[in-house]
Amino acid sequence: MQNTEEVLRTKKIKVTPQRMAVYSVLRDTRSHPNVEMIYKKLKPNYPAMSLATVYKTVDVLKKVGLIQELNVGEGGLRYDAFVEPHSHAYCESCSRVDDVESIPIEKIQDNNLFKKVREETGFTVNATQIFFYGFCPECQEKIEENV
Amino acid sequence: MQNTEEVLRTKKIKVTPQRMAVYSVLRDTRSHPNVEMIYKKLKPNYPAMSLATVYKTVDVLKKVGLIQELNVGEGGLRYDAFVEPHSHAYCESCSRVDDVESIPIEKIQDNNLFKKVREETGFTVNATQIFFYGFCPECQEKIEENV
DNA sequence: ATTTCTGCAAATGCTTTGCATTGCA
């Protein structure tokens, strides 16, 4: 995997320790953290890091396409450095977000879905976002225990 | 179509003018308004109507299943009285939200998609939300004019 | 040297809350 510094440089944005740190956190996890979670994770190693900087940084990373922003309803905005098209499962109990890779969005696109949407609505479509809402394995267990 | 008052009564919630008004607005439009839009629409006829009441009302209507809440990213929370499963197209320029009915979610469910998600992630899935992001016909024209 | 980023604090804006009053059942 290309190192974080190189990746940022490729995108022609200034390379700062804060940006490397935020992007590294996102590259190293599959947990789709929100800004607060990123901040908490970084604080021990970067005591001077400001929450506002995390906000500004995810914004920059999003704009250059290094990360994607997920709007998961009550769970707020989450960030994901895995930018290949894929869908997500959201746990309505603990707000956990998992990747779903077995339903590849490319396949849906291949099925002429974008074209179909265009025919119906006149919209030109660039992207799609698919969410599955339900309960993660851990929360299912908890719910069963409480019966 | 059943009248608004009857529908509310069926759901065993208190029938008030404010609730009827909010629900009527949502039944009469396909524009997926947010709270602010609902409020503005009602203000001329209900000058005493408070924004807080609109917030509380959409919450109640959502809980009894009369409307659904759509989380459309930057456009915030939108409300829709059309609760049959369907997907949505979101205009990244003007925030307009259109229904997409030609891609029925039932069909996706029939394709064992929920089962597939469960096999991959362990999540039990109750619902899905599909968004198409792009530009609506009007905004496409505007963009072309400015070239 | 210049431009951009960071960190702080203040400001913003959307949403929620508390509570006295009103209104539905």
Place this chain on the structure above:
DNA sequence: TGCAATGCAAAGCATTTGCAGAAAT
């Protein structure tokens, strides 16, 4: 009448902004 909903103002929270100092190119 009793309980729930409304409307107002205040509070709450996540996010954004302005700006002086710091850092990257």
